[in-house]
Each structure stands twice: as C-alpha cells, then as structure tokens.
Amino acid sequence: MFLVDDHAVFRSGVRAELAGERGLSIAGEAGTVAESIEHIVASRPDVVLLDVHMPGGGGVAVLRGVRDRLGGDTPVFLALSVSDAAEDVIATIRAGARGYVTKTIDGAELADAVRRVADGDAVFSPRLAGFVLDSFTGRSSVPEPALDPELDSLTRREMEVLRLLARGYTYREIAEELFISIKTVETHASNVLRKTQQSNRNALTRWAATRHIG
Amino acid sequence: MPAGRPSPDGPSRLVRRNAGRVIGGVAGGLADHLGVDVFRVRVVFVLLGALAGAGVAAYVLLWFLCPLGEDTERASAAERRQAYGLALVGSVVSILLGIAAAGTPLANLLPFLVVLVGAGVVWREFDAPATGRGTWRTWARLAGGAAAVVGGLAVVVLLGDPDVGRLSTTLLAVGVTLAGVVMLTVPLWMRMWRALGDERAARIRDAEREEIASHLHDSVLQTLALIQKKAAKPDEVVRLARSQERELRGWLFGDPAQHGGSLAATLTGVCGEVEDDYGIEVDVITVGDLSPDDEPHAERRRRWAGLASATREALINAAKHSGERKVSVYCEITDEQVEVFVRDRGVGFDPATVGEDRQGIVRSVRGRMDRFGGSVTIDSAPGRGTNVVLRMPRAHEDDPHGRNMPGDDAVASHTGRQEDGQ
Numbered sequence: 001m002f003l004v005d006d007h008a009v010f011r012s013g014v015r016a017e018l019a020g021e022r023g024l025s026i027a028g029e030a031g032t033v034a035e036s037i038e039h040i041v042a043s044r045p046d047v048v049l050l051d052v053h054m055p056g057g058g059g060v061a062v063l064r065g066v067r068d069r070l071g072g073d074t075p076v077f078l079a080l081s082v083s084d085a086a087e088d089v090i091a092t093i094r095a096g097a098r099g100y101v102t103k104t105i106d107g108a109e110l111a112d113a114v115r116r117v118a119d120g121d122a123v124f125s126p127r128l129a130g131f132v133l134d135s136f137t138g139r140s141s142v143p144e145p146a147l148d149p150e151l152d153s154l155t156r157r158e159m160e161v162l163r164l165l166a167r168g169y170t171y172r173e174i175a176e177e178l179f180i181s182i183k184t185v186e187t188h189a190s191n192v193l194r195k196t197q198q199s200n201r202n203a204l205t206r207w208a209a210t211r212h213i214g
Numbered sequence: 215m216p217a218g219r220p221s222p223d224g225p226s227r228l229v230r231r232n233a234g235r236v237i238g239g240v241a242g243g244l245a246d247h248l249g250v251d252v253f254r255v256r257v258v259f260v261l262l263g264a265l266a267g268a269g270v271a272a273y274v275l276l277w278f279l280c281p282l283g284e285d286t287e288r289a290s291a292a293e294r295r296q297a298y299g300l301a302l303v304g305s306v307v308s309i310l311l312g313i314a315a316a317g318t319p320l321a322n323l324l325p326f327l328v329v330l331v332g333a334g335v336v337w338r339e340f341d342a343p344a345t346g347r348g349t350w351r352t353w354a355r356l357a358g359g360a361a362a363v364v365g366g367l368a369v370v371v372l373l374g375d376p377d378v379g380r381l382s383t384t385l386l387a388v389g390v391t392l393a394g395v396v397m398l399t400v401p402l403w404m405r406m407w408r409a410l411g412d413e414r415a416a417r418i419r420d421a422e423r424e425e426i427a428s429h430l431h432d433s434v435l436q437t438l439a440l441i442q443k444k445a446a447k448p449d450e451v452v453r454l455a456r457s458q459e460r461e462l463r464g465w466l467f468g469d470p471a472q473h474g475g476s477l478a479a480t481l482t483g484v485c486g487e488v489e490d491d492y493g494i495e496v497d498v499i500t501v502g503d504l505s506p507d508d509e510p511h512a513e514r515r516r517r518w519a520g521l522a523s524a525t526r527e528a529l530i531n532a533a534k535h536s537g538e539r540k541v542s543v544y545c546e547i548t549d550e551q552v553e554v555f556v557r558d559r560g561v562g563f564d565p566a567t568v569g570e571d572r573q574g575i576v577r578s579v580r581g582r583m584d585r586f587g588g589s590v591t592i593d594s595a596p597g598r599g600t601n602v603v604l605r606m607p608r609a610h611e612d613d614p615h616g617r618n619m620p621g622d623d624a625v626a627s628h629t630g631r632q633e634d635g636q
Binding site: 084088127130133134167168 | 544
C-alpha cells in the first residue's frame with residue numbers, strides 16, 4: 001500500500017501502527033499531489049491511503065491524476081482524513097474512493113479496513129453511513145426536489161446495514177445482529193457505495209447544494 | 215501578491231507578455247494563455263483587423279483590461295520583425311479594405327492610424343518598468359505619441375464634419391486636447407484602478423488572517439498552554455483536547471448541526487457537554503433534522519428538550535458504568551418519530567438482575583421519556599455493552615401530550631433559538 005499525507009509525522013505514525021500487521025507492506029509515501037501521482041503510477045500499490053486535505057487540490061486531485069494516467073488499472077483508494085465534513089466525504093467518494101475513515105481510527109481497525117478495500121469491498125465510517133442515509137432517505141427538514149426513482153434503489157437490507165453502520169457497529173456486529181455473514185454485510189456496503197458513486201451522483205450533488213456545501 | 219500571477223488553484227488569468235512583448239504583449243499573452251503559437255494569434259488579429267477594424271478594437275480592449283505578466287524572456291529580433299511586419303500588413307490591409315469597401319478616402323483613414331500609433335507609443339511607455347531607460351528617449355516618445363494623438367484627432371474632427379470648422383477654434387482645441395488626454399492617460403487610470411483592487415484584496419486577506427490568528431489564539435493556543443500546565447493529569451488533558459477538537463472542527467468545517475437551534479444541534483450540544491464533563495468520547499451521527507419552525511407549538515418543542523435530556527441521562531449512565539470511554543450516538547429524525555440510539559461496548563449488565571443504583575438511572579431516562587409520550591428500550595448483556603433506544607413520536611393533532619406538561623426548562627431554552635441558514 002501507499003501513504004499519501006502532507007504531514008510527515010502522521011505518515012510515520014501510520015507506518016508505525018501498521019508495522020506489525022500481517023500481509024501489509026508499505027510501498028511508498030508522498031506528501032504532495034504531484035509527487036503522489038508520480039510515485040503511485042511508478043510503484044503500482046494495491047491500496048492507497050489518501051489524505052483529503054492537501055495543498056494543490058487535495059486527495060481528489062490525486063485520485064483524478066492517477067486515474068488519468070492508469071485508467072482501469074487504478075489502485076483502490078481509501079480516504080483517511082481528519083475531516084468528517086459532509087463536503088469532503090462526498091467529494092472523495094464521488095471521485096471514486098472505496099472507503100472513508102477518520103484519523104481517530106485505531107491501528108487494528110485501519111489494517112482491517114485496508115485489507116477489506118484491497119479485497120474489493122467498501123469501508124464506511126459511521127459518519128459516511130450517516131451522510132449516505134441522509135441523502136437516500138430524503139427525510140431531512142430541508143425541502144428537497146422530487147427524488148429520482150434511482151433514489152429508492154437502496155434495498156431494505158442495504159438500508160438496515162447502513163443504519164447499523166451509522167450507529168457505530170462493526171461489520172462483525174452487523175452480521176450478528178442481522179443473522180447474515182460478514183461477507184454479505186461487505187457486499188451490501190459495496191453495493192451502497194457503488195450506487196452512491198454512480199447512479200446518485202446528481203442526487204448527492206443536489207443534496208449537498210441544498211445544504212450550502214456543494 | 216502582484217496582479218496577474220496565476221493563483222495556485224483555479225484557472226490562470228490572462229496576462230499580457232511583459233519582457234516578451236512587441237507592441238502591447240496582447241497577442242503573446244493570449245497565445246500563452248491558450249497554449250497556441252503566437253504567430254497564429256497575430257495572424258488572427260490581422261485578419262480580424264481587416265474586418266472593419268474588429269481586430270484592432272479587440273487588441274486595444276485586451277491591452278486595457280489585461281494586467282502585465284511577469285515573464286522575463288525578451289522576444290527575439292526575428293519575432294519582433296515578424297510581428298512589426300504583421301502589424302504593418304494589418305494596417306495596410308485594413309486601410310485598403312476601408313477604401314475599397316466603404317469608399318472612405320485614404321486621407322480620412324490616415325489620421326486614425328496616426329492616432330492609434332501615437333496612443334500605442336505612449337501606452338507602451340506607461341507599461342514599461344520605470345528603470346533602465348534613458349529618460350530623454352522616454353520623454354521624446356511620450357511627446358511624439360501625444361502630438362500624434364492630438365494632431366490625428368484634430369485632423370479627424372476637422373475632416374469628419376466641415377461644419378465643425380466653423381466652431382470656435384478655442385473650443386475645438388480644448389475638445390481635441392481633452393479627448394487626447396483621456397486616450398493617453400487610459401493606462402494610468404487602469405493602473406490606479408488595478409492597484410486599488412489589489413489593495414482591497416490585500417486588506418481582506420489581512421482581516422481574514424487576523425481573524426484566524428485571533429481565533430487560534432483564543433482556542434488552540436490557550437488549550438495547548440492549559441495542556442502543558444496539566445500534563446500530570448491525563449484525564450484533564452484528554453478532556454481539553456477533545457473539547458478543543460470539537461470546537462475547532464465546528465469552526466473549520468462549519469458543520470451546520472454545530473450551531474442553530476435544531477434538534478440535531480441540540481443533541482450534538484448535549485453530547486459535547488457530556489463529553490466534556492465525563493471525559494468520554496461521543497461519536498454523534500444525525501440523519502434528518504427538525505428545526506423550531508417545524509414545531510410551532512412551544513409545548514411540543516418541549517418534548518424534544520425532554521428527548522435531549524433523556525439522551526444526556528443515557529450518555530451519563532454509559533460514561534459512569536460502562537467502563538468504556540467511547541460511546542456512539544445515532545439519531546434518526548423521520549416524519550413519524552425520532553429515534554436516538556446510545557450505544558457503548560462496555561461491561562453491560564443483565565437487565566433482569568439490575569442493581570438499585572442503576573435502576574435509578576434507568577428510571578430517570580424512562581421517566582423523562584414517559585412524561586413526553588416516548589418509549590425506552592434498553593438492551594444489554596454482561597460483557598456485550600449496552601444499547602439504549604429512545605423513541606419519541608412526532609406530534610399529532612390529537613396528541614394528549616401536546617398540553618400543559620412539566621418540562622425541563624434548562625434544555626428547552628436550547629430549542630427556542632432559530633436555526634440559521636435554512
């Protein structure tokens with residue numbers, strides 16, 4: 001995996017925390033947008049841990065830059081940010097990140113999240129689940145335009161998984177609660193993220209705009 | 215920041231070439247901006263110039279409006295010759311076309327050309343950096359340019375309308391001179407205007423910086439100083455750091471739920487208070503929201519205050535007894551009801567064999583919810599943490615709890631404020 005963060009101290013902290021984790025090795029790290037794109041394209045990591053706030057366009061610019069250079073062969077991005085503001089989370093997910101976790105996450109959870117995105121699953125922080133729920137339910141007090149038919153495309157099960165995620169449950173706990181396998185929980189989460197990235201881009205943008213954060 | 219430097223993010227501004235300019239630097243600047251060959255841009259200007267002088271007008275306007283760039287490479291002699299040649303060709307072509315198409319005699323067009331060349335010479339001098347030039351040359355150029363402009367204008371006026379010749383010569387001289395002065399000083403006005411804009415931008419930046427500095431001083435620096443003093447008390451340090459983080463987060467990311475009187479804001483506020491008072495970490499997620507405008511009846515608003523204080527009790531319960539330092543709060547506001555989940559992964563307990571002290575707290579949560587028509591579900595098992603679910607139905611017309619109820623006034627005041635921005 002590859003570390004992108006403009007704070008060297010934070011990078012070394014993540015390095016140290018992940019040092020003892022099995023199956024994880026750090027392919028490199030970078031502190032600026034341009035440097036990150038170069039090194040990621042050169043080293044072809046499986047997973048990129050991506051900081052959201054960086055000078056020169058931030059994590060979204062890195063995502064776009066790497067995608068432009070590598071096309072379909074792009075590594076998986078997991079956003080790791082101190083910011084849990086709606087606009088950061090939504091912009092990063094829309095740009096194609098496979099998950100979003102905040103920097104207060106502990107080492108074991110982070111390692112778990114990295115493995116999960118590497119396997120092709122989505123990783124949600126409770127915060128991200130909350131934002132997605134908010135946008136899909138459309139029940140907020142802010143009046144919204146008529147919802148797309150696509151908006152109802154979240155299945156009941158996916159909603160349940162999301163709600164438990166938002167309540168701070170781990171994937172394992174959700175599996176126990178709903179009597180399904182962890183793999184199924186991961187599939188639901190991945191589907192939600194896919195729908196969020198693709199079919200509901202417009203709805204999310206509108207949702208963000210109605211809250212003056214777009 | 216000097217005008218014309220491309221800002222670090224966002225599209226770069228169109229600037230004229232400075233050292234690399236031949237006449238006004240417009241074509242060069244445009245070529246750099248568009249990423250095309252400068253020769254093509256010049257040819258386009260010449261061709262447009264042939265269209266009743268459109269190219270000339272565009273060139274002059276761009277000269278006015280674009281600030282000078284900061285390039286340092288001088289144009290090569292060949293490029294200069296080429297550019298001057300193109301300018302000459304352009305002038306000749308537009309004059310010829312003017313004669314051929316509009317039937318204007320050459321004598322009428324020439325003065326215009328003289329005015330343009332004169333203005334060009336003068337504007338170039340204004341553009342040039344103040345140093346590194348012989349002053350007598352500068353003055354000679356300025357004087358020559360001014361003479362050309364005024365002379366050309368005078369001829370234009372005299373030729374244009376024979377009747378004008380009968381006007382008072384003094385009046386005419388004054389008019390022509392005024393027009394000439396205006397034309398000649400355009401670059402000066404533009405420069406002053408731009409300087410004014412720069413100054414205003416700088417002032418705004420300074421004010422912003424000052425505001426940020428004073429905010430950081432009042433918050434982060436003060437907290438860091440306190441943390442240094444209390445380094446021996448880890449609990450206190452964690453508490454300070456958490457509350458500072460929350461405050462700074464609200465300030466930086468402007469979470470709308472952090473201010474205003476909405477239900478989500480009230481709950482977030484309650485969680486923050488418990489976080490501070492008990493030194494625990496509370497993760498709050500809210501879905502949907504309810505502003506005071508949605509609940510016009512003060513009596514009904516009090517039920518949300520009741521819900522907030524029940525949430526507080528549940529949180530305090532978790533802080534005191536769970537042994538866990540991290541509690542999740544999830545609040546979902548729907549059209550039918552409001553649900554609040556307070557969850558910890560602490561020691562938990564068996565609800566059947568609950569101690570007298572804990573029963574008291576459970577009762578205080580339940581009591582508050584009951585009073586406002588809500589319900590409480592407590593789900594816990596030893597070693598598996600505790601999950602408290604508070605449910606409060608949204609008010610309906612036939613609701614018996616909409617009337618005179620005892621409430622928690624301290625928290626009720628939270629919901630009385632207007633939510634801003636919505």
